[in-house]
């Protein structure tokens with residue numbers, strides 16, 4: 001908990017609980033489809049500092065259908081059975097039964113730490129065509145029914161929910177949805193401070209996130225949206241009535257941000273940013289993991305976008321992105337990284353390099 005002591009000194013929040021699970025530091029990595037796969041999660045674990053790591057969202061319907069057909073598992077669940085805990089797995093659909101079937105499997109067979117329900121995704125394939133994700137924000141009662149059914153399938157593994165403020169600015173109803181989630185047995189709630197209509201435009205409204213805390217009786221509230229630096233995470237933890245923060249895009253560009261936050265929360269001076277050489281090594285380890293799982297062709301395709309994110313802020317990033325975005329083979333990928341990812345010793349100090 002964070003609170004003001006009698007001397008009015010701010011005591012930083014250092015942990016919170018989701019059910020029996022202690023989340024320490026109180027910082028979650030966000031679920032991000034297409035990015036937060038096993039390789040990314042493994043890089044986060046190596047760097048340290050995330051209190052609870054999230055998977056990308058997995059389709060409950062796809063899992064249930066594939067399992068019934070041939071016992072296969074969707075690529076989005078890569079690593080989930082074996083990787084270290086704690087681990088939050090996010091799932092989506094609009095059917096309480098289907099979600100309960102996958103949730104129950106994840107809780108009891110895979111033994112994940114937390115099952116999270118997606119009520120925030122605004123992508124047309126999810127919200128329009130599948131009437132799932134943020135579409136469900138229109139109907140807090142249905143959200144409650146889903147949470148209740150999944151909670152009973154997963155018990156004692158905690159079930160959480162991730163939502164947006166509402167569907168549109170005129171329909172902000174995060175408080176109603178929050179009450180539905182808590183009333184149905186949800187163990188924590190994350191609020192991304194945008195509406196579904198906003199997609200990723202505008203800015204996250206943290207004052208609206210804060211309002212939700214008045215409507216929750218006892219479960220933790222996690223705030224999410226637009227945290228770009230370690231100091232911003234600390235400021236949110238200090239100044240908003242939340243138990244934790246969740247970070248998405250900044251953790252793709254700078255996966256070491258979590259380590260920085262953890263060090264500040266422990267009262268330590270944060271390590272300097274990894275040098276370009278260290279970043280290049282991280283990128284290559286990430287590449288190895290992806291290629292091991294998906295093969296070179298698919299792996300290179302995935303890693304082109306990952307490499308572009310890692311390179312934000314390095315000297316020559318624009319040229320690097322231009323070239324890496326066009327590589328087709330593993331050899332080309334490795335050559336462009338070796339030749340262009342700023343490995344010259346004179347580039348080690350990036351303090352004067354503007355972010356792009």
Ligand SMILES: Cc1cc2nc3c(=O)[nH]c(=O)nc-3n(C[C@H](O)[C@H](O)[C@H](O)COP(=O)(O)O)c2cc1C
Nearest residue numbers: 030031032033056057162192225226227247248249
């Ligand atoms: C490429 C991309 C994929 C995302 N995938 C998911 C997802 O699978 N599940 C989810 O709940 N949110 C997803 N989000 C939303 C993020 O989890 C997060 O709420 C949002 O990016 C705001 O946080 P940030 O400003 O820290 O990135 C995604 C966002 C992006 C940009």
